[in-house]
Amino acid sequence: MSVLVVGSVAFDAIETPFGKTDKIIGGAATFIALAASYFTKKINLISVVGGDFPKDKIALMQRKGINTEGLQIKENEKSFFWAGRYYNDLNTRDTLITELNVLANFDPIVPPSYQDCQFLMLGNLTPTIQRTVIERLHRRPRLIVMDTMNFWIQTAYEELLKTLKLVDVLSINDEEARMLSGEYSLVKAAKKILSLGPKVLVVKKGEHGALLFKEHRVFFAPALPLEEVFDPTGAGDSFAGGFIGYLAKTNDVSFENMKRAVLFGSAMASFCVQKFGTEALLDISDYQLNERVRQFVDLMQLEGEI
Ligand code: AMP
Numbered sequence: 280m281s282v283l284v285v286g287s288v289a290f291d292a293i294e295t296p297f298g299k300t301d302k303i304i305g306g307a308a309t310f311i312a313l314a315a316s317y318f319t320k321k322i323n324l325i326s327v328v329g330g331d332f333p334k335d336k337i338a339l340m341q342r343k344g345i346n347t348e349g350l351q352i353k354e355n356e357k358s359f360f361w362a363g364r365y366y367n368d369l370n371t372r373d374t375l376i377t378e379l380n381v382l383a384n385f386d387p388i389v390p391p392s393y394q395d396c397q398f399l400m401l402g403n404l405t406p407t408i409q410r411t412v413i414e415r416l417h418r419r420p421r422l423i424v425m426d427t428m429n430f431w432i433q434t435a436y437e438e439l440l441k442t443l444k445l446v447d448v449l450s451i452n453d454e455e456a457r458m459l460s461g462e463y464s465l466v467k468a469a470k471k472i473l474s475l476g477p478k479v480l481v482v483k484k485g486e487h488g489a490l491l492f493k494e495h496r497v498f499f500a501p502a503l504p505l506e507e508v509f510d511p512t513g514a515g516d517s518f519a520g521g522f523i524g525y526l527a528k529t530n531d532v533s534f535e536n537m538k539r540a541v542l543f544g545s546a547m548a549s550f551c552v553q554k555f556g557t558e559a560l561l562d563i564s565d566y567q568l569n570e571r572v573r574q575f576v577d578l579m580q581l582e583g584e585i
Pocket of ligand 1: 513
């Protein structure tokens with residue numbers, strides 16, 4: 280099944296305790312599409328960049344099977360730019376700069392060839408634009424997964440609530456779940472968020488794994504204890520790409536299958552954080568992916584009787 284990915288395609292500048300980058304390629308949709316490309320070759324991208332975005336990076340996405348027909352290039356404008364600095368624990372970060380640039384007036388055009396969309400991944404972007412994409416699809420996709428972040432919860436709360444009503448799965452981190460719900464307990468937060476529209480909630484907790492909530496059911500998957508984490512940027516998006524990619528590949532949106540999708544999402548996130556930016560997502564073999572997922576399964580295994 281094909282996956283339609285909407286979100287930012289951007290320049291990022293990142294500071295971690297291990298180093299600092301100049302402007303490198305990032306953006307939510309970039310991470311999502313690259314991660315999802317390991318599960319299905321039919322990935323359609325909707326986003327916008329400025330004339331400053333390197334054409335060879337677009338070609339690279341195409342080589343990974345990502346259809347960029349819906350990627351608009353505004354030659355006389357600048358690409359979205361985000362800068363962030365991580366603390367020593369790598370779980371917390373400060374946003375230093377958010378320059379919307381081309382995203383400020385982005386009108387997402389859905390090419391006719393994208394209309395058969397079954398799996399829609401609304402990556403981090405203005406909630407109004409996320410909603411516009413849903414409205415511009417002639418048929419509702421089978422599954423709509425949405426991500427957002429503190430920036431939009433703080434600056435576009437009402438719009439976010441309207442978009443939330445239309446989605447099936449919301450995938451956010453623990454800090455965002457608390458901010459969105461006003462509840463510190465993640466169980467209470469999940470209850471509130473599930474009353475806002477989504478039927479399923481994924482709460483990502485960085486190095487502490489991820490929780491999956493649906494009605495009264497909860498599933499927990501650990502994160503892989505990694506010896507070295509270089510850059511957590513894009514981990515949430517890589518998770519989302521692996522999650523929806525796996526669901527699209529298996530064409531099964533049951534809660535049981537979503538548990539498996541959480542493992543594949545976590546595996547993609549674990550690759551992502553091992554190098555700066557998108558680098559670690561460029562060349563993962565089937566063997567490496569399967570081996571990583573097996574390590575997750577081993578982590579969750581209990582032997583003997585309880
Ligand atoms: P993550 O680490 O998964 O939360 O995602 C990081 C990516 O999100 C970076 O590559 C940024 O370019 C992108 N990003 C940061 N802020 C925003 C925003 N306000 N809207 C859209 N994308 C953003």
